[in-house]
Amino acid sequence: MIMATIIGMAIVTMVPRFIPAFIMEKISLRPWLNRWLNAIPFAALGALVFPGIMTVIPEQPWIGLLGGLTATIIALFNLNVIFAVVGAILTVFLLTM
Structure with a gap:
């Protein structure tokens, strides 16, 4: 059954x-x-990613926005998506040190 x-x-x-x-x-x-x-x-991806960008560090949403901006700039150069992800991670990491 x-x-x-x-x-x-x-x-x-x-x-x-x-x-x-x-x-x-x-x-x-x-x-x-x-x-x-x-x-x-793309719209669905934006709706899923943007809230995460704003809540990387809830007290400092500008850090997440700068990470997202870094990923956007890297993506505009038509590089592989992994470079955009790593660039955003590095940006957030360096800003939180």
Whole structure:
């Protein structure tokens, strides 16, 4: 019974994830809608990262903002994301010493 429940939950979870993949390759979207949909991951990432930037040190939010600014500047040079992360970490580390 438990195994049937697990398999059933897996199927119920997988179906809504697979259906859009098969439908979207057959549908042609307008360019503005496609650009808007492509921007959603960046907006979600910003919504997840920004509160963390502000709470690195709650009493001094400017330290987190400078770390985020450092990561943004490094990212504008189209370097690998690991360099942006390490740059932000180093900035926050040096400012908290």
